[in-house]
Amino acid sequence: MKNIGIAIVGLGNIGSRLYKEILSKKKDIGLKTNTKINIVAISAKNIKKKRSFKFNKKIFFKNPLEITKNPKVNIVIELIGLSDGISKRVVESALKNRKNVITANKALISKHGDYLSFLAEKNKVNLEFEAAVGGGIPVLRTIKDGLATNKIHKVIGILNGTSNYILTKMQKNKDSFKNVLKDAQKLGLAEPNPKFDLDGSDVLAKIRILSSLSFNKKISKIACLKNGIENIELKDIEMAEKLDLRIKLLGITEIINNKLFERVHPCLIKKDNYIANIDGVMNAVILEGYPVGESVLQGEGAGPGPTSSALMSDLLSILRGNIKFPFGIPFNKRRSVSFYDKNKNYNSLYLRFEVKDKPGVLSQITKQLAKYKISIERLIQIPDHNKKRASIVIITHKVKEAYSSKCLKSFKSNKNVLKNPTIIRLF
Amino acid sequence: MKNIGIAIVGLGNIGSRLYKEILSKKKDIGLKTNTKINIVAISAKNIKKKRSFKFNKKIFFKNPLEITKNPKVNIVIELIGLSDGISKRVVESALKNRKNVITANKALISKHGDYLSFLAEKNKVNLEFEAAVGGGIPVLRTIKDGLATNKIHKVIGILNGTSNYILTKMQKNKDSFKNVLKDAQKLGLAEPNPKFDLDGSDVLAKIRILSSLSFNKKISKIACLKNGIENIELKDIEMAEKLDLRIKLLGITEIINNKLFERVHPCLIKKDNYIANIDGVMNAVILEGYPVGESVLQGEGAGPGPTSSALMSDLLSILRGNIKFPFGIPFNKRRSVSFYDKNKNYNSLYLRFEVKDKPGVLSQITKQLAKYKISIERLIQIPDHNKKRASIVIITHKVKEAYSSKCLKSFKSNKNVLKNPTIIRLF
Numbered sequence: 001m002k003n004i005g006i007a008i009v010g011l012g013n014i015g016s017r018l019y020k021e022i023l024s025k026k027k028d029i030g031l032k033t034n035t036k037i038n039i040v041a042i043s044a045k046n047i048k049k050k051r052s053f054k055f056n057k058k059i060f061f062k063n064p065l066e067i068t069k070n071p072k073v074n075i076v077i078e079l080i081g082l083s084d085g086i087s088k089r090v091v092e093s094a095l096k097n098r099k100n101v102i103t104a105n106k107a108l109i110s111k112h113g114d115y116l117s118f119l120a121e122k123n124k125v126n127l128e129f130e131a132a133v134g135g136g137i138p139v140l141r142t143i144k145d146g147l148a149t150n151k152i153h154k155v156i157g158i159l160n161g162t163s164n165y166i167l168t169k170m171q172k173n174k175d176s177f178k179n180v181l182k183d184a185q186k187l188g189l190a191e192p193n194p195k196f197d198l199d200g201s202d203v204l205a206k207i208r209i210l211s212s213l214s215f216n217k218k219i220s221k222i223a224c225l226k227n228g229i230e231n232i233e234l235k236d237i238e239m240a241e242k243l244d245l246r247i248k249l250l251g252i253t254e255i256i257n258n259k260l261f262e263r264v265h266p267c268l269i270k271k272d273n274y275i276a277n278i279d280g281v282m283n284a285v286i287l288e289g290y291p292v293g294e295s296v297l298q299g300e301g302a303g304p305g306p307t308s309s310a311l312m313s314d315l316l317s318i319l320r321g322n323i324k325f326p327f328g329i330p331f332n333k334r335r336s337v338s339f340y341d342k343n344k345n346y347n348s349l350y351l352r353f354e355v356k357d358k359p360g361v362l363s364q365i366t367k368q369l370a371k372y373k374i375s376i377e378r379l380i381q382i383p384d385h386n387k388k389r390a391s392i393v394i395i396t397h398k399v400k401e402a403y404s405s406k407c408l409k410s411f412k413s414n415k416n417v418l419k420n421p422t423i424i425r426l427f
Numbered sequence: 428m429k430n431i432g433i434a435i436v437g438l439g440n441i442g443s444r445l446y447k448e449i450l451s452k453k454k455d456i457g458l459k460t461n462t463k464i465n466i467v468a469i470s471a472k473n474i475k476k477k478r479s480f481k482f483n484k485k486i487f488f489k490n491p492l493e494i495t496k497n498p499k500v501n502i503v504i505e506l507i508g509l510s511d512g513i514s515k516r517v518v519e520s521a522l523k524n525r526k527n528v529i530t531a532n533k534a535l536i537s538k539h540g541d542y543l544s545f546l547a548e549k550n551k552v553n554l555e556f557e558a559a560v561g562g563g564i565p566v567l568r569t570i571k572d573g574l575a576t577n578k579i580h581k582v583i584g585i586l587n588g589t590s591n592y593i594l595t596k597m598q599k600n601k602d603s604f605k606n607v608l609k610d611a612q613k614l615g616l617a618e619p620n621p622k623f624d625l626d627g628s629d630v631l632a633k634i635r636i637l638s639s640l641s642f643n644k645k646i647s648k649i650a651c652l653k654n655g656i657e658n659i660e661l662k663d664i665e666m667a668e669k670l671d672l673r674i675k676l677l678g679i680t681e682i683i684n685n686k687l688f689e690r691v692h693p694c695l696i697k698k699d700n701y702i703a704n705i706d707g708v709m710n711a712v713i714l715e716g717y718p719v720g721e722s723v724l725q726g727e728g729a730g731p732g733p734t735s736s737a738l739m740s741d742l743l744s745i746l747r748g749n750i751k752f753p754f755g756i757p758f759n760k761r762r763s764v765s766f767y768d769k770n771k772n773y774n775s776l777y778l779r780f781e782v783k784d785k786p787g788v789l790s791q792i793t794k795q796l797a798k799y800k801i802s803i804e805r806l807i808q809i810p811d812h813n814k815k816r817a818s819i820v821i822i823t824h825k826v827k828e829a830y831s832s833k834c835l836k837s838f839k840s841n842k843n844v845l846k847n848p849t850i851i852r853l854f
Contacts, residue, residue, distance in 0.1 A: 021718065025576045031756045032575065130573075136719040138573025145572065146557075146565025148459065148743040149452045150736055274704070291448065291732035292563040296725035305718030309577055316575040322749045329458045 001030065004319060005040035005072040007099075009064040009090055010079030014104060015044070016052055017304035018077065018311050025312065033319035041067045068093040075100045075318055077311065083107035095119040095127065102314040104131035104307055107196075110205035113212065113219050114334075117326035127326040128314035133206045134159065136306025137299040138313055139285045143213045144328045150289035152214040154254040159206045161281035161301040162190045162197040163229050163249040167266075168279045170237045171246065177233060189281060189302075199228035200249070200264040207251040207262050214287070215255055216329050217337045224342045225263035225401070231422045232266060236352060239380070239393055240268055246276040247424060261340035267427040268350050275427075343402035348377070348426040350395055353411070354418040357383050357390040361416045365392060368414075372407035374399045389418065395426070428457065431746060432467035432499040434526075436491040436517055437506030438478065441531060442471070444731035445504065445738055447480055452739065460746035468494045495521040502527045502745055504738065510534035522546040522554065529741040531558035531734055534623075537632035540639065540646050541761075544753035554753040555741035560633045561586065563733025564726040565740055566712045570640045571755045577716035579641040581681040586633045588708035588728040589617045589624040590656050590676040594693075595706045597664045598673065604660060616708060616729075626655035627676070627691040634678040634689050641714070642682055643756050644764045651769045652690035652828075658849045659693060663779060666807070666820055667695055673703040674851060688767035694854040695777050702854075770829035775804070775853040777822055780838070781845040784810050784817040788843045792819060795841075799834035801826045816845060822853070 006022065008015050022029075022039060029037055042055060043064040061067050068076055068090060076094040078101060080087040087108055094101050095116065103109065109116070109129045120127035130140050134157070143152065158164055162184060169180040181198075184190035196202050204226055212219045229249050240247050245268040253262045269276040274296065278284040283301030288294050300306040327334060355361045362381065369376065378395040396404075404423070411417045433449065435442050449456075449466060456464055469482060470491040488494050495503055495517060503521040505528060507514040514535055521528050523546065530536065536543070536556045547554035557567050561584070570579065585591055589611060596607040608625075611617035623629045631653055639646045656676050667674050672695040680689045696703040701723065705711040710728030715721050727733040754761060782788045789808065796803065805822040823831075831850075838844045 017718075021576075028576055031760050032752070136574075136722065138569055141573045142565055142569065145744065145749070146568045146740050147563075147736060149448075149455055149739040277701070289736070291444075292736035293727040293733055295563065296723070298723035298725075300720040300722075306720055309574060309716070309719035312576040313573050317572065320749065320751070322572070322747065324747070325459070333458050 001034055001036045004035045004037045004074045006037055006315075007041035007043070007067045007070070007073045007076045008039065008079065009043045009067060009076060010081070011042060011044035011051065012079065013304050014307050015079040018079070018308045019055075020053055021308045021312060022315070029316065029319065033316060035319045037319070040072045041070055043067055064090050065093055068097050068099060073099055075102065075315065078103040078105060081105055081107065083111040088112060091116060092119065095123055095125060098123045098125050100126045100318045102128045102311055102318070104129070104311060106132035106202070106205045106209065110208045110219060113209065113327070114331070118331045120326055121331050126318045126324070128317055129209070129326070130314050131307045131310035133209050134283050134285055134297070135161070135299065135301035135303070136309045137283055137285060137297045137301070138310065139297055140209070140213055141313060141317070142295075142297060143210075143287070147287065147289055147292055147295065148328070150292050152287055152289040154288040155207075155210050155214050155252070155285065156275065157206070157210065157251045157285040158248055158275065158278045158283055159203045159251050159285070159301070160197055160249060161283060162194060164278065165189050165281050167229060167232065167237070167247055167249065170232075170234055171241070174234065174238070198230050200226045203249065203251040203264045204262070207253050207264060210285075211253040211260060211262055212327055212334070214253070215260065216334055217260065218334050220260060220262060220337045220339070222339055224261060224339065225265060225345070227265040227423070229266055231420070232424070233422070235382075235391060236422060236424065239352075243268075244271045245269060246271055248276060248278070250275070250427070256340050258338070259340035260337045261342070261345070263342070266424045268424050269427040273427070343400065343405075345401040346398045347401070348396055348398050349404060350393065350424040350426065351408075352422040353392040353394070355390055355392055356416045356418065357385065357388050358416070362392060364414065364416065368410060369394070369396070369407060372403040374403060374407060428461055428463045431462045431464045431501045433464055433742075434468035434470070434494045434497070434500045434503045435466065435506065436470045436494060436503060437508070438469060438471035439506065440731050441734050442506040443479055445506070445735045446482075448735045448739060449742070456743065456746065460743060462746045464746070467499045468497055470494055491517050492520055495524050495526060500526055502529065502742065505530040505532060508532055508534070510538040515539060518543060519546065522550055522552060525550045525552050527553045527745045529555045529738055529745070531556070531738060533559035533629070533632045533636065537635045537646060540636065540754070541758070545758045547753055548758050553745045553751070555744055556636070556753070557741050558734045558737035560636050561710050561712055561724070562588070562726065562728035562730070563736045564710055564712060564724045564728070565737065566724050567636070567640055568740060568744070569722075569724060570637075570714070574714065574716055574719055574722065575755070577719050579714055579716040581715040582637050582641050582679070582712065583702065584634070584637065584678045584712040585675055585702065585705045585710055586630045586678050586712070586728070587624055587676060588710060589621060591705065591728075592616050592708050594656060594659065594664070594674055594676065597659075597661055598668065601661065601665070625657050627653045630676065630678040630691040631689070634680050634691060637712075638680040638687060638689055639754050639761070641680070642687065643761055644687065645761050647687060647689060647764045647766070649766055651688060651766065652692060652772070654692040654850070656693055658847070659851070660849070662809070662818060663849060663851065666779075670695075671698045672696060673698055675703060675705070677702070677854070683767050685765070686767035687764040688769070688772070690769070693851045695851050696854040700854070770827065770832075772828040773825045774828070775823055775825050776831060777820065777851040777853065778835075779849040780819040780821070782817055782819055783843045783845065784812070784815050785843070789819060791841065791843065795837060796821070796823070796834060799830040801830060801834060
């Protein structure tokens with residue numbers, strides 16, 4: 001049996017859970033990989049913080065960069081987070097010092113994954129990041145191994161547990177965005193600063209990683225289309241309900257005429273569609289490939305349990321000597337992406353205008369839509385006489401992104417339109 | 428680049444598709460695994476049969492056992508089928524001659540998997556069988572790799588495309604079992620002799636493989652509970668519809684008090700449950716594990732496309748040098764199973780009695796049920812006056828298997844009960 005030294009950098013919720021998980025699975029891991037593992041180094045901001053486990057102070061390093069040079073360490077597990085700063089330096093230094101690296105850091109991988117995978121291949125070590133996408137769902141491994149050699153042409157995912165929890169709770173409890181967010185923060189299901197979860201950035205990072213793996217491409221840099229859920233109000237949820245639809249924040253990536261189209265935005269989906277029923281903190285990914293057809297993976301998207309499950313699968317992959325290329329194929333064979341022009345995208349739209357309740361406003365809006373060749377399939381006006389305002393909800397026929405974005409901007413100068421229209425694309 | 432010789436034994440629908448798939452993916456495989464693959468041997472019953480591809484006659488072997496001794500061959504792909512006979516001899520001989528083996532043969536693996544995995548480990552080669560369970564869904568790989576070190580305690584699956592297609596069509600088209608089966612045969616979705624698909628044997632074979640992998644156990648030999656769908660009639664489907672339920676053939680395996688409980692039987696499932704909505708030839712597997720929680724995998728369960736996707740993932744696993752133990756851990760560490768007493772199982776039941784329509788019959792049935800402590804939650808009687816008979820449908824409260832099986836047998840001597848009662852367990 002080979003001795004393997006493991007280092008954990010970052011001992012928050014995830015790191016602490018993983019520490020205990022590794023100790024409790026030593027025997028199982030030995031059986032499966034014929035190795036004897038030991039946690040030989042840990043690092044965290046504060047050695048004195050109260051933790052749920054005891055450790056030998058000798059293995060604690062104040063400076064995590066020291067760990068990456070320690071000859072006893074074979075595998076470094078980075079659980080600090082953020083795309084730059086100390087997390088990047090730790091991973092970089094570990095790879096350069098020929099340590100295998102496991103990370104759950106989607107921000108880091110989606111920004112620096114190309115460079116880091118190059119480093120890993122150059123130094124003949126593994127860089128694994130299953131926990132960066134889909135929590136406990138082994139979606140990256142499924143693309144690299146289980147569906148290897150399939151030609152994947154489209155990936156659709158519910159990839160952010162916080163957003164999905166908020167949309168689900170708003171719908172089930174008929175409660176406002178603000179209230180539900182507050183509750184989610186109390187329950188630890190939303191960060192104190194939830195910006196990146198709510199504005200689509202987190203999903204975009206995950207979609208970029210999925211694109212690279214699915215299409216054997218380098219990681220893209222340009223954001224094609226990105227909207228979050230911050231402008232979704234209870235009245236949108238209720239309107240969707242009336243139309244037998246549900247609102248979900250989707251990440252979608254596909255190849256259209258050999259060009260890459262990545263996008264993240266809320267979608268209105270038919271109630272009986274599979275993906276409309278992925279509720280709460282669950283994540284789901286739909287992969288469309290040839291010859292396999294449609295594959296669906298669903299599971300818990302966040303939290304210490306699912307995340308440590310994914311980290312452990314990375315650990316076993318390294319201990320078994322599996323997977324040599326972090327993105328499935330060698331760095332220099334991954335093509336650079338050329339982008340699909342998002343303005344060519346066609347979609348039916350749900351538009352909600354908040355307007356002053358006075359004569360002529362509706363006609364101003366419909367006229368403006370007609371000017372940009374946007375034809376209306378359905379129009380619903382909901383007056384609020386007390387406040388002397390009204391909501392106008394419009395479902396359009398399919399319209400080019402180029403027209404709709406210009407059209408919506410044009411309402412900025414209209415004083416009767418009280419705020420930026422809310423836009424949700426129909427799935 | 429290393430040269431690797433591949434042999435395909437069996438050139439039916441699957442084998443032919445795989446032959447072409449391998450040729451078309453040579454470059455991709457080279458990139459991913461740094462190997463140069465060639466198909467160096469093929470074998471089939473009839474060399475002259477018209478095929479969708481051309482091949483060099485020099486690589487055709489009449490006797491597949493010769494292939495297994497050919498020094499040019501590194502990997503043998505067995506696609507003959509059946510648990511014994513030539514398919515077993517080919518796999519056995521290949522492993523003994525230190526060839527890696529890939530097979531889609533669930534009957535073979537569920538019967539001889541322990542012995543064959545022992546042979547593979549002894550000869551230090553791989554034995555891979557992803558295509559044996561779940562078609563294109565990489566469920567075995569997910570258990571071995573993606574969810575490695577999770578403690579899985581329950582697996583539920585829709586694992587037979589033929590049965591699921593028939594149940595779905597009966598429900599959607601309001602058509603009889605017989606008619607739908609005939610159509611399925613015409614479409615190539617049911618075998619000319621569909622016995623093993625319809626009586627639950629195929630699902631049981633798959634469940635046994637899933638149990639072994641999930642619970643690190645040897646393959647079980649005793650059938651705990653096995654019913655197929657042959658006794659499901661349109662009237663059951665219609666009754667289910669009225670009760671907001673759907674009928675699905677499920678395979679379930681779980682650990683109850685350290686004992687193994689495997690079963691295959693039709694289930695009545697609430698209409699809005701995820702698994703009730705897996706329709707047609709789709710397969711789905713739900714894995715309950717710790718710490719990952721519930722994971723769901725869904726995809727096409729059969730046909731040349733999905734099956735060759737699974738076979739190709741096995742091929743890449745071998746070419747990458749992944750996975751040393753066919754069942755995840757060494758043969759001699761896999762425990763033998765002790766069985767859960769199926770008579771202890773509790774279930775609510777749907778029972779349909781076909782009876783003579785005359786006074787006193789209903790009371791005979793209810794009296795008999797009461798004698799075996801089976802209490803009735805709901806009773807529906809549907810008379811067929813023309814034929815002077817009636818269907819009596821009973822939904823029971825939870826009842827022990829021991830009582831219900833004895834009770835149902837007791838009706839055999841009752842001449843007013845025209846055939847064995849149909850039994851469907853509530854999920």
